Amino acid sequence: MKVTKKNVWSAAIAVSLTYTAAYADGHTADVYAPYEGTTLVVNFPAHPHYNAVLDVLPEFTEQTGIEVEVDQLQYLRMRERQTLELTKDEGDYDLIAYVVFSKADYVYADQLENLAKYFMNPRLADPNYDAADLIDGYVANIGVAGGDKGYLPGQTGSLFGIPFGAETSVLAYRKDIFEKHGIEVPTNYDELLEVACQIPEVEPGMGGMASRAASGHQASHAFLLHLAPLGGRVFDAEWNPIINSPEGVAAANALKTIVDCGPEGGTTFGPAEAAAAFQQGQAAMFMDSIAFASGFEDPSRSTVVGNVGYAMHPEGVRRGSQTGGFGIGIPSNAQNKEAAFLLMQWLTSKEQDLAIAMAGGNPSRFSTYQNAELNEKFPYSATFGEALQYADPDWRPIIPTWGTINADIGTTMSQVLTEGLDPQEALDGVAERARATMDEAGYYTWQ
DSSP states (O other): OOOOOSEEEOOOSOOOSSOOEEOTTSOEEOOSGGGTTOEEEEEEESSHHHHHHHHHHHHHHHHHOOEEEEEEEOHHHHHHHHHHHTTSSSOSOSEEEEEGGGHHHHHHTTOBOOTHHHHTOTTTOOTTOOGGGBOHHHIIIIIEESSGGGTSOSTTOEEOOEEEEEEEEEEEEEHHHHHHTTOOOOOBHHHHHHHHHHHHHHSTTOEEEEOOOOTTHHHHHHHHHHHTTTTOOSBOTTOOBOTTSHHHHHHHHHHHHHHHTSOTTGGGOOHHHHHHHHHTTSEEEEEEEGGGHHHHTOTTTOSOTTOEEEEEOOBSSSOOBOEEEEEEEOBTTOSOHHHHHHHHHHHTSHHHHHHHHHTTOOOOBHHHHTOHHHHHHSTTHHHHHHHGGGBOTTSSOOSTTHHHHHHHHHHHHHHHHHHOOOHHHHHHHHHHHHHHHHHHHTTTTTO
16 A cells, blocks of 8 residues: 655554553553554644644554554645545545535545444443533534534434544734734724724734635635624525625625735735734734634744734624634545544543644643643633634535535635625625525425
8 A cells, every 4th residue: 555655653662462541540451452553544634733643643653553654635635635535445544634614525425434333332432531521613513414404413413523623713913013002802893894994004014904815715714704703694494595695795895894904915815825914914913713823923934923912703793703624534445444443532532632732733622721731831722712612613504515605605705805796796696506506406305
């Protein structure tokens, strides 16, 4: 088997013939012994969280005797590789990371294992795993399918993955600039938009807020970031498109105001470009994923180290921060499923969640965000933990047709931002095309 490997971890020390796992209550069991010598091949993205994971993986091999090869790829290449691998009779991957909106595609195609049988197996499932400690919004968004609306928890829902590298949205702001001009940190959207356009007036050459806005997925993501807090949804409970509601128009206008008052070139920004603009002092605010915080505090990349404050995503008619990022699951065609489950369980345990977070990763557990040592090392973690109370797993619909609709939203929003297309006209068009897409997919069969 040949895979492209950026990092390969294998046992580098002598190990005994029998491996024991220490459970949280102190007892041990030879749970790993049957899998000694197994080599797991895992597929992870090039992402700060997974760079931190590489720091802890050697300990898994040391404890268990299970070797791990990591095929780490840039996200789009990772998705292309998985599209190929998951269709094979026997795949090369035993464990994969997947971005949240791949959940619907993989589950619908029967390409991810339902995890119930592994958590039901007393030889595999650690009784002290404490699944209730996993962040609810992340589990709902990344791991569950088949429940309410087909992609949320509910009576018919099942677990197909565990959040790992999951993210929510927060507001980063320049403490020094705000203090210099006596500006209060925005707590609601009226204040946010006012401050976004105030900054260029009081700090010539500086944009108010750096935001994603590039045509396609990035413009759609930016629009949806505001849609949920402002009270909107893409669909109602019967799958009728309501993206063109007054709330949807308000979200489009909010995004346009932010981009118009933002740094130069903002209409071409993806997430990396928006983050770079903020960390190079070209904008006073940045509202996006918590994953970017470590870069803002890195003196080798950032000119604003020590001057960044963090606050919750501002409130519109309600609070509703985004949920996204990555989870991990076992492919249906994996060759070492039980050993892969043991690795998944180990990586997402309380101990390793904290270890990965201390190395710069994104926690998946409430207890990690409450850890005093973590909050001392990364003071912004406390704000992130508070923001997760309002993480919204339904801020975008994770359904098989979403790729088509999402692309249309992004292209149309770009026209609003760059060509002056009227937001109401733009969203009316999106709603009409979304209805046709949903009709073709059978969403109105039972109406």
